[in-house]
Amino acid sequence: MPIPLSAPDITEAEIAAVTAVLRTPHLSLGPELAAFEAAFAKYHRLAHAVAVSSGTAGLHMALLTLNIGEGDEVIVPSFAFIAVANAVLHIRATPVFADIDPVTLNLTPSTVEPLITPRTRAILVVHTFGIPADMHALRALATRHSLVIIEDACEAIGAELHQRRVGGFGDLSVFGFYPNKQITTGEGGAVLAHTQAHADRLRSLRNQGRIAYAADIVQSQKAVDWLHHPEIGFNYRLSDIACALGRVQLSRIGEILSLRRAAAERYYALLADIPGLQMPPLTLPGCTISWFVFVVRLPQTAHRASIQALLSDRAIATASYFAPIHQQPAWRDLIVQFQPHLPTTETLGSRTLALPFFTRIALSQQEQVASALRQALATQN
Ligand SMILES: Cc1ncc(COP(=O)(O)O)c(C=O)c1O
Known part of the structure; x- marks a missing residue:
């Protein structure tokens, strides 16, 4: 499925x-x-x-x-x-x-x-x-x-x-x-x-x-x-x-947000040991996160498009949130008057990978995602 x-x-x-x-x-x-x-x-x-x-x-x-x-x-x-x-x-x-x-x-x-x-x-x-x-x-x-x-x-x-x-x-x-x-x-x-x-x-x-x-x-x-x-x-x-x-x-x-939090915690347990893979913060001082998406950062050496293709071959959808707005084709010509210097945005924009994430995602689905991602990263080493 x-x-x-x-x-x-x-x-x-x-x-x-x-x-x-x-x-x-x-x-x-x-x-x-x-x-x-x-x-x-x-x-x-x-x-x-x-x-x-x-x-x-x-x-x-x-x-x-x-x-x-x-x-x-x-x-x-x-x-x-x-x-x-x-x-x-x-x-x-x-x-x-x-x-x-x-x-x-x-x-x-x-x-x-x-x-x-x-x-x-x-x-x-x-x-x-x-x-x-x-x-x-x-x-x-x-x-x-x-x-x-x-x-x-x-x-x-x-x-x-x-x-x-x-x-x-x-x-x-x-x-x-x-x-x-x-x-x-x-x-x-x-x-x-x-x-x-x-x-x-x-x-x-x-x-x-x-x-x-x-x-x-x-x-x-x-x-x-x-x-x-x-x-x-x-x-x-x-x-x-x-x-x-x-x-x-x-x-x-209340129920929706707690199910999403539990899903985020499960991804943590499944993915946190993958070398070079950076996880989103699970907690931050003074903050309650509302889990919208689960976005990991790939190792610098990883080729994101190939990883996405390998996951897609296994019917696992992913997305590369976010391509920086100032680099979007629709915006490139509009902002020639000033060159934004946005090193964090640009570096992150090329490394992020959003994994399947929704309120009722099952542990078995998350396990499939984790194992496919693990294997896709291993093929690039
Ligand atoms: C941060 C942010 N602002 C604005 C919007 C636009 O919302 P809508 O798609 O409902 O127009 C989105 C939608 O994804 C968003 O993520």
Whole structure:
């Protein structure tokens, strides 16, 4: 049986909740949207959560809501999913790529600070692979330079820093629920906000610039003028079908995260003795990791593409997370004006290998992966 890279964990409870929505007329902007947003905000102990159609949409609207735009610079990691930089370009601001810490794979004050200029407006901090970035130090830096922070927690729902969940540290925080994530809505995302004004702006932008729908208006189905648009917005709504799925997934998050942690621990036991193979950190002081992916670093001498091919021959999926954004074909020509110097990003980008990792991965599947990887590495010695 092929072993996929990722797989959603859907139970009968999710299927029942989605089916129940289909038996109502409220497929969008209905009670499941309000319920999912309320549950998501409560889980994070924040006042406002706004569900959106994707993490990318969330990043786009977060930047707009913080009034970042043309002429502004936003410091971003290059060792990240490409949407992080694309969202900055979509609002006509300039992403400035910063290097990362080799252990946490996250931005740090020492990689960010040298890049701050009078044009810098924001730091977009990604909690890479579910490892929390040092938000206390980054917030202190941002405060010193009057910058805002957007937290990208798309890969890190449930991760904690000193017992505080990620998503509560940024001026706005963004989550993603693509099916490879810890919890999924099929496609989808959410933005956490601290203020009513930010939540209203996000809800307006999400819904073609219409006046924000408050949850109680949706519930009572009072008419809001559907053809009145005070500002230019987008269709970044998340359907009630998706919200029902997300609401049930969120109610199971404790179980999901602990199963993923157990799977990470099993990989440790199976792989840690392979010479030259570097494992991701299993624990870090003050941090609770939310296991999104399991990414090892291959020995410097290893040829990654051949290893991937050997695993693929055994029906084991792998991925090379992340090819640095500044080296992507789509970005290469856009950043000729400044040559990012990102040695950690570039070295890591060529050595990482994501192994199959999902909530219900079985020990027998992990054993197959470990033995195939062991043999593939042995053929290269
Ligand atoms: C760090 C990060 N930011 C943003 C996104 C974009 O989310 P989506 O695919 O839901 O648009 C992802 C998705 O994988 C991500 O990992």
